[in-house]
Amino acid sequence: MADADIIVIGGGISGASFAFHAAKAGRSVRLLEREGRVGGCLHTHRVEGGFWVELGAHTAYNSYRGLLAMLEERGALGEVLAREKAPFRLMCDGQVRRIGQELRVLELLASAPRILWAKKAGRTVREYYGGLVGARNYQRVFGPLFAAVPSQPADDFPAEMLFKSRKRRKDIARSFTLRGGLSTAVETAVKGPGIAVESGVEVVAVRRGSGGFVVTAGGRELSARNVALAVPPPAAAKLLAASFPELAVPLAGLRSATVETVGVVVRKEALQLERVAGLIPLDGNFFSAVSRDPLTDATYRGFAFHFKPGGSQASRLEVIAGVLGVAQAKLEHVAERQVVLPSPVLGHAETVAALDKVLTGTGLFLTGNYFDGLSIEDCVSRSAREVERLLAEAATSGQ
Ligand SMILES: Cc1cc2nc3c(=O)[nH]c(=O)nc-3n(C[C@H](O)[C@H](O)[C@H](O)COP(=O)(O)OP(=O)(O)OC[C@H]3O[C@@H](n4cnc5c(N)ncnc54)[C@H](O)[C@@H]3O)c2cc1C
Incomplete structure (x- = not known):
């Protein structure tokens, strides 16, 4: 007997939203996530006392209708928290400047x-x-x-x-997060009937088996009628290399970049820096420092520095302390994180259209931030469409 109707590989927002829609359509889903937590690029680093800082995505918008619909379905719209206005500032020659x-x-x-x-x-x-x-x-x-x-x-x-323009929901704040941070979106999506989550399980191969697919993970072989891959393209290419080279080769050709993040929490009174949404340097070794200031806290401020590749932890902490104007000893909580994001170039849309053509009728599904775009909503909309394809192909084959 199969271990599930569908095995979803990857527990970021793409895998979670695929699991959500598939379970809603009555399928049993087993979601396998390599890390000890679900969320992927939605990574809320929580510290004691309820304070948290986002190491990955930080902002959702009222145009994220697919995301909001999932939260609504789970009864979690009450978790939506408006982000207060705060400016982005530039940094040049060590000075904070207005754009x-x-x-x-x-x-x-x-x-x-x-x-x-x-x-x-x-x-x-x-x-x-x-x-x-x-x-x-x-x-x-x-x-x-x-x-x-x-x-x-x-x-x-x-x-x-x-950037894309989408229709907005007027009943929701224009830009928002969730009470427990954006990881809550993924945690909420996978918490429902029909979805079994296993974290800390790395999938190492996918192949065809009798009546569907066999997934090798954690020293076991799991079977399912369908498989959905919701992992970055290099990981998907690796998993499919032996059995599905027609998909693995174009996937391996998609460019991607590693994002290296250091999150820090500092007591409010230690900082002179004005309240900001983020700092963007015009030169230097990080792309941005995203602040948690749009949600005021009585005790702490939090920042996620997204660094350019290379550089040691020691040099990064020195940069952070310098930018924030505090001694390193004042950085109370430090968390590091690496994720992979796509680096699309012209011709990307044609490559993914060709991938979709090969996928048709295979019983295999691909979702992620390299189809419609990088935003959370792009991931949710891709997953919803892949589940529509799953249902349409099942109807055609009488399953
Ligand atoms: C720093 C940063 C800031 C961002 N800010 C925003 C923002 O403010 N708003 C916005 O809309 N978007 C933002 N984004 C983009 C958005 O967060 C991502 O594009 C999106 O969350 C990606 O989701 P995903 O599920 O496709 O991929 P991921 O989140 O990368 O999830 C893939 C998952 O697959 C797992 N995995 C990989 N290999 C295996 C394997 N072999 N077996 C099992 N599991 C595996 C990984 O551990 C991971 O959990 C940001 C991204 C980053 C990195």
Whole structure:
């Protein structure tokens, strides 16, 4: 007998939302996660006393309708917490600066009218936005601002993939988090009938077996009619290499970057730094320092520094202490984290469309932040569509 109708590999928001939708459709789901916790890039580092800091994603928006619908279905909309307004600031030469102070206004005014005719399709972020704000403004200010979004240079990303406009829900705060941090979204999605979660279990191979698939994990072989992979492309390529080279080869060709994060918690009274949503350096060895200030706390402030590759823990702590203007001994809680994010380039959409073609009718499902885009909502919408395909293919084959 099969161990589940569907085995989902990877417990980030993509795997969790796939599991949620599949279980809602009446399938039994077994979700296998390599780490000791679910969440993936949604990683709320919680410290005693209820304070937490986000090591990964920090903001959700009222346009994340798929995410909100899942929370609503689980009765968890009450967990939504509005983020208060706080400014992003630039850092240059060790000084905190307003964004406007670093912009060349004449260049901006001369370039801005292009918004009337500039097209995103087929253009990189640098080409499209550089045209709208001017080459110098882009290089000096907007390049670093955009790099802060995916914690890597975004210049060569397809312009269409970085920001999207979606219909908003008026009953929800424009930008929000959850009471216990964004990890709560994943924890809530997988907590429901029909979903069994096993964390601390690394899957090492996927192959076809009688009546479906066999997944090798933790020294066991588990069987299921269907398998969904919700892991970054390099991990998916590895799992599929032996049995599904037609998928593994294009997956291995997708570029990705490792994001290295150090989160710190500091007592409020130790800091002089003004209240900020984040700091973005115009030069230096980190992409951004995202603050937890949009949720005021009586005792602590928290920051997640997303570093450029290379550098030791000691040098990173020195940078953090320098930026925050405190002695290292004042960094009360320090947490480190590494995740993999896609680095899409022009042609990415065609590659994933080709992957979808190969996937059709296989009984195998792929989801993640490398299909529709990198945002949480992009992951949720991809997963929902893959579950629709699962149901349609099952209906066709009479399962
Ligand atoms: C620093 C940072 C800030 C961000 N900020 C925002 C933001 O504010 N708003 C927003 O919308 N988005 C943001 N994002 C993007 C968004 O968080 C991610 O794109 C999204 O969470 C990715 O989810 P995922 O499930 O596709 O992948 P992941 O979260 O990477 O999950 C994949 C999971 O698979 C597991 N896994 C891997 N290999 C195996 C294996 N062999 N066996 C079992 N399990 C395995 C991993 O441990 C991981 O838990 C941010 C991302 C980062 C890194």
